[in-house]
Amino acid sequence: MISVPHGQSQDVIGCGGFIKSKMDINYKVVRIQLITKDGIPVYTTEAAPINGYYMIPVYERGEYILKIIPPPGWSFVPNQMELNIDGETDPCSLNQDLNFVFKGFGLAGKVISAGSTTGGPSGVKLTLYQNTNKLNETISKSDGTFEFFDVLPGDYTVKATHDHWKFITDVSNVQLSKERWEIEHPIVVRGYTVKTNPSSMITCDDRSLPTDFASPGLENDDFLCRTKTNDKGEYIFQDVPVGIYSVLAYYHTSTMDLNFVPTQKSLTVFHKDFIIQLPFETSTVSFSGRVVKMGKLTDDAPLSNVVITVDQKPCCKSDANGYFLLENIRSNGNIKVKAELDGYIFKDITHAVNLNKMISTNERMLVIAPEKVRVTGTVQISTKLSDTAKKQTIRYYSKVDGQKQNMKKLEVDPNTKYVVYLTPGTYTFSPELTDSDIRSGLHLTPEEIDVQIKSEPIDDINFSQLKAKLNGKIKCIDRCGNDLPQLLLTSLNRRVATKIDLKNQQEHKVSESGNIFEFEQDNMLPGKYILSFSPNEKITYCWKDIQMEIDLSNSNKTVTLEQTGIKLIVAIQTTNDVILNVTLKDEPDQIIGSYPLQNGDTDLCLPKKGVYELVPVSCMKFENSTYIYDSSKAIGSSAIIELIPIEYQVFISMSTPSTAFDDQIQFPIIIRNMMQNNEFTFNLNQKVGNELTGYFWAKNGEHFTLLPQSETWLFEPKQASIIVSSEYCNSNLVKFIARRGLFITGQISPPVSEANVSIYSSLLSDGDLEQSTVELDGKQVYYLSSTLTDQNGEYTFGPLIDTRQYQIKIKKAGHVFSSTSNPYNFLVEKLAEIHVKLLDELNEQPLDGVFILLTSTNNYRQNSLTNKSGQVYFVDLKPGTYYIRPQMREYDFSPSDVHFDIKSGDYTEYVFRAKRTSYSCYGIITSLNNEPENGLIIDAVGLDQCDTLRESAKSDIGGQFRLRALEPGCRYKLIHRVNPLDAQQSDIIQVEPAEKLIEISDADVENIHLYTLKRPTEVDLSVHVNTQTQFLPQLKVKLYKSSNRDLPIQTVTLLNSNFAYLNSLPFDNDSYILKLESPLSTSLYTYILPEVTFTANQTFLFFTFNFEPKLRTYDSETRQGSYLAFIIALLVIAIVFKYDTLLPILQSTYEYVHKTLAPQVITTISTSIPQASTVTTQLTAQTLQQQQTNLTHSSSSSTLSSNSSPSASATSSLLTNTSSLPLTQDPQDIKRRIVRRAD
Structure with a gap:
């Protein structure tokens, strides 16, 4: 699909694709239609008969629906598509195919119940197979019917399945040979399921009665099946035929009995599963328990004669095997069980009676085990020390994975028995001696005792007093000299440390060979020690053991320290691996050792004295390749050699x-x-x-x-x-x-020179990231280089990387290339050309802007518009069968389409003549000031005998629109259709004229002009304030939204003008409040601040506010009282601080003020002022009209309120410009006058 510019400066976008089918169908009987979102047909076309390709020209951008109209019974996916054609991002503008896939016909069937002739169950899964291939699945409906769609003619098998139903007939075969067919043999369900609330599938596990089963009113012959409940108490029976049944609950084992309520339930099964809502409930339960040693549930570990108490009531004793029986226990809840036996401590048990857990698991028996067992022992001290050592402390703690936990202590009298109760586990007992005990020479042995507590009480964990002596030997690699190090003997508890100076040993012996040195250390406190070298010693030699643990708790010990060599320290700062090869200088061929060096210092042990050569081996080069070390020069101190890499x-x-x-x-x-x-x-x-x-x-x-x-x-x-x-x-x-390097060579047959050959790679190395990425055959590849074929049609690329996959693309204008078995050799064929002409049959003049569809059996398609000369050229065409159809609204073409065969190199010309069948209406829509309106929808609705006709158009950015396909001889009315999704049109009230009548004869209608009327968008607002000039600079007009009276949205200060002009408000029908504010002191003035509430629903609003402040006056009693209070306060303060000095003066001043000054101040004329809190009035229409006339604007009636509520005469003063008491003084002048009078 392509977008081609119209010959009249109008873009036409093509929307098209393929009707696809795996089987041969008649494409011409399928229609594709483009309609608007409102259902108005725009264009209808048919698919090309040779390959199902279609194309629809779209003249206006907008939202459309593209749908397929097949013959009845045909199924396509999708059946329609929603398009938003914007000329940029939509599938049509991006030349993407919009394909409809033919899926097939329909196949229907039914599922019934055994013994039933009407209706059927829902929820059965039906699967459609062809041979062994699974094609589709569906679920039966509420009446048992089901249907498969998109089925092609052929032989099929339908198989039924259900998660727990079984079938008499679960397979049905059918042969589909027409557009729709019903399965002759239905699927038959054997029966249904009876169960409790939905649960996992539990099948009926036995069809025989228990030997001890008995139920009144039921015969054994009526028994059908029994099953077991799951851990939720749910049960299920499958394949239950229609009928009336009874269900009973029963449970009995050697260790537990259950009684149920009710004893049985009745139910009726009819054509579907039956769910039993009312559950069986247990009334009481009896179950066994057992007492075992420390949790062992074995036959050889019971505890007998254990007294059992339930809920503080004596119950029973355990027998020889530890068993006991709890009877008539409520079926749910908790019971408190207590056990007692000498030598043991039991934890009180709160046992939850949980029938589901007792039945579904092995926990059908209450097992009780002791929490703790008894451990006893003594601390045995000689008579001499027993008087001074009054109480001894015994520590004990448990060991878990070698770690000490839960350390505790107890105090024991010497030579007396102690008792402690402990839980099973491994414990360590040890005596804790005080400083006075140690000073007195007391040491207890053993230092600690490990006790494994299992299930029996343990006695005789005893401690007694001990002393010890240490003997030692030192084996030297040579004669033992005076360079032997000082030893340190440290107790494990770090409390006792003894230095052994071998150089000053009084009691020592040297062997005849001189390489064995013997020493001894007596008067040692019993215990465990660490024998090590003193940390202050410089270790010259290597020792087999640098420290050893010695246990002097029970006996004297002899230890041996053995020298193994001479110590050498090699220092290096590196993270790399270094191997140091060491040889004796006199024996260079014999390597003493290869030592890996670590970062920092590495200690080496040389076997004997001598001169050594040290050679480091590494990925580093050092300052020296070989280092020399003479051990005889390092006796008495540790030698260090430093390796520095360069x-x-x-x-x-x-x-x-x-x-x-x-x-x-x-x-x-x-x-x-x-x-x-x-x-x-x-x-x-x-x-x-x-x-x-x-x-x-x-x-x-x-x-x-x-x-x-x-x-x-x-x-x-x-x-x-x-x-x-x-x-x-x-x-x-x-x-x-x-x-x-890889070289790729190829050739073209027959030879064609100067053909452009490009090579692409589907793999990319890091060094080729700069290569450009292109799309080739639907895949992203990397362009490498290009070349031209030579005279023999050959080309060569190389050298290339042999691990890549390469693709060759060859092209030349007017030629088509095809691949061979060799991916680098190609066959070439010269292409054909088609020339198409479009003429108007009335005058034989060329017709431009006609949409030409060209497609072929090899899936080639191209769409073009005729140019101003009415011509289109299609070049580079492969041999094959081609199909051409001209398309343009308002025209019929003769012939309507053609399909033909072309051969290699053919030139074919076709002429189509167009007949005008309908006409267009051209117009423009603008605002009243001639600004163009974009995106408005104009409908042409047929009238009279043409009332079924309707066309639609949308104005472009220049406001222009074109209504196409208007039938001659018909009258239409042009109306504006509101688009609710377009927010920009919300301000348009209407389009004038509301209905524009046009009549179509044999020509286009032009120069139609429509106008839009828009809603006002703003409200102009002004205020006039009637007041005296001296108050204007202090007055402010504030505007609030009624929904937020605390925050003004506009504030205007009057300054020297009586008028306030506010910024325009949005025409939003919202409520606003306009207020007048003044900073005049209310203690000096009385005044009313007017306010008005209005709605922003007119283009102009004008308001007048009256502001008439009046000077506040005070009565005689108030003034006299105020002055007297003031004078008394001054007198009190003065008397307190200056009593002696001020008292005579105050007395004379009071007399003067009271008799002379106060009467003069009080004699003022008092004027009454109306007092109130709130006023609300209505502006009359006459007053508003007068205000509108004065300012040549329109106004609206509004609600007026203020901070005071006077009488009707006071309210009227807000709206007039009169005042009963004009004020000529400013507030500061008035204050000064009052102060002077007071003075």
């Missing part, structure tokens, strides 16, 4: 994924030092299988670029960069993959 290896690897490299092959690599701006060539010389390797040395941080060179190989990547890193220098690796 360069690092950079590894290069070259591999090939195919065959191995030849022995003679070499790959020179140019290595550029980007920092020093120099380069050198390096040859890989180590060959291992399919890989060549090598390395060079470089300093840390140097930057190199490596470029492998070869005339016959390709490399990935083409070049590589690396920055040398001192950390993990094994990662300084550059890898290349070498591939043999």
Whole structure:
């Protein structure tokens, strides 16, 4: 589908695609129709008979529905499509196919119940098969019927399934040979299911009665089946025929009995599953329990004679096997069970009687086990110490995975028995000695006792007093000298530390050979110790054990410390692996050892004294290749050798994924030092299988670029960069993959020279990211290069990477190329050409803008518009059968279509003549000021005998519209149709004329002009304030929304003008409040602040506010009282602070004020002022009309309110410009006058 510019500056968009079918159908009987969203047909066409291709020209953008109209019984997917043609993003504008797929016909059947002739069950799944292929699935409806759609003619099998129903007939075969067919043999359901609330499937597991079953009123012959409930108490019976049944609940085992209410239930099954709503409920239960040792449920671990109490009432005792019986227990809830037995502690149990759990699991028996068992022991102390050591502390704690937990203590009198109850587990008991005990020489043995508590009480966890002595030997690698280190003997609890100075040992012995040194240490407190070297000692030698644990708790011990060599420390700061090879200088061929070095210090142990050579092996190069160490010069202190790296290896690897490299092959690599701006060539010389390797040395941080060179190989990547890193220098690796170059050659048959050949790759390496991406045969590929064929029609590409997949595309104007078995060779065929002419049959003049559809049996299609000369040329056409149809609204064509065969190189010309069958109406729609209106829908509705006709058009950006296909001899009325989805049209009230009549004869109707009338969008607002000039600068007019009286949306200060002009309001029918505000003090003035409430529903509103402040006056009593209060307050303050001085003065002042000044101030004329709180009145129509006349505008009646509520005369003063008491003084002047009078 393409969009082609109209010859009259109008774009025509083609919407089209294919009718697809796997079987042969008659495409010409299928219609495709384009209609508007309102159902008005726009264009109807038929598909090409040779391949089902169709195309519809669309002249106006907008929303449409494209639907297919097939013969009855035919099924297509989809049956219609919604389109929003915008000329840019819609499928038609993007030249995408809109395809309709033929699915087939319909197949119907029915599911019935056994023994029933009407109706049927719903919910049966039906599956349609052809041979063994599953085609479709459906579910039977409420009456048992089902239907498969989109079925092609053939032999089919329908199979029924259900998750728990069984069938007498579950398979039916059918042969579909017409457009619609019914399955002759129905599916038959055997029976239905009786169950409780929906549950998982539980089948009937037995068809025999229990031997001890008995139920009054029921005979064994009536028994059908029995089943078991699940863990939710649900049960199910399957395949139950129609009938009346009874269901009974029964449960009895050797360890539990249940009684149920009700004893049985009756039910009726009829054509569907039956769900039993009323459950069976248990009344009482009896069950067994058992007492075992510490939770063991085995026959050899019972506890007998355990007294059992239930809910604080004696119940029973456990027998020899630990069993007991709980009888007549309520079937749900909790019971409290208590057990008692000497030597054990039981935890009180709250047992939840849960029948579901007791029945569905193995927990049918209440098992009771002791929580704790008894542990006893003594602390045995000699008579001499028992008097001073009054009480001893015993610690005990449990061990879990070797960790101490829950440590506790108890105090024990010496030589007396202690008792503690513990839970099963592993415990450690140990005595805790006080400082006074240790000073007195008391030590208890053992230091700790591990106790495994299982199920029996344990006795004799005893502790007693102990002393100890330590003997030791030192084995030297040579004669023992005076460089033996100082030892440290530390108790495990870190409380006692003893130094053993071997150099100052009084009691020591040296063997005859001189390499064994013996020592001893007595008077040791019993316990466990750590023997180690003093931390302040410099260790010159290596020792077999640098520390050992010694247990002197129970006996004396002898220990041996053995030298194993001379200690050497090698220091290096690196994250790389380093191996240090060590040899004796006198024996260079014999390596003493190879030692891996760690970051930091590494301790080496040399076997004997001598001169050693140390050679480090690593990916680093050091200051020295060999280091010398003389052990004789380091006696008495630890020797340290420091290794400092200076360069690092950079590894290069070259591999090939195919065959191995030849022995003679070499790959020179140019290595550029980007920092020093120099380069050198390096040859890989180590060959291992399919890989060549090598390395060079470089300093840390140097930057190199490596470029492998070869005339016959390709490399990935083409070049590589690396920055040398001192950390993990094994990662300084550059890898290349070498591939043999691939050459692609091909040819064209018969030979054609100068054909353009392009090569594309479907794989992309990192080095080719700059290549452009194109679409080829529906796939994204990467364009590599192009060339031209030579005189023999041959071409060559290369060298290329052999791991890629390549595609060749060849083209030349007027030729078509086809592939062969060789993907690089092509067959060529010269293409044909078709010339189409369109003429008006009246005057034989060319007709432009005709939409021409061209398609062929090889799925070629092209759509074009005729140019101004009425012609279209189709070139580069392959041989085959072609179909042409001209399409244009308002015209019929002769012939209507043609299909024909063309051969290679043919030139074919066809002439079509057009007959005008209908006409158009051209017009424009604007606003009253001639601004064009875009997107308005104009309908042409037929009148009289043409009342079934209707056409529609939408105005463009210039306001122009064209109504097409208007029938001659018909009258139409042009009306505006409102589009509710277009928000921009909401301000249009109507279009004038509302109905424009036109009559179609034998020509187009032109120069139709329609006008839009729009709603007003703004309200102009002004206020006039009647007041005296001196108050104007202080007055403000504020505008509020009625919904928010706290926040003004506009504020205008009057300044020197009586008029206030506010910004325009939106014409939104919303309610507003207009207020007048003044800062005059209400203690000096009385005045009313008017306000008005109005609705913004007219284009202009005018209001007049009257503001008439009046000076407030005070009565005599109030003034006299105020002055007296003021004078008394002054007198009180003065008397308090200056009593002696001010009292005579105050007395004389009071007399003067009271007798002389106060009467003069009080004698003022009082004027009464109306007092109120709120006023509400209505502006009369006459007053508003007078205001409109004065200002030549329209106004609206509004509600007026203020902060005071005077009488009718006071209210009237708000709306007039008169005042009973004019004020000439400003507020400050009035204040000054009052103060002067007071003085």
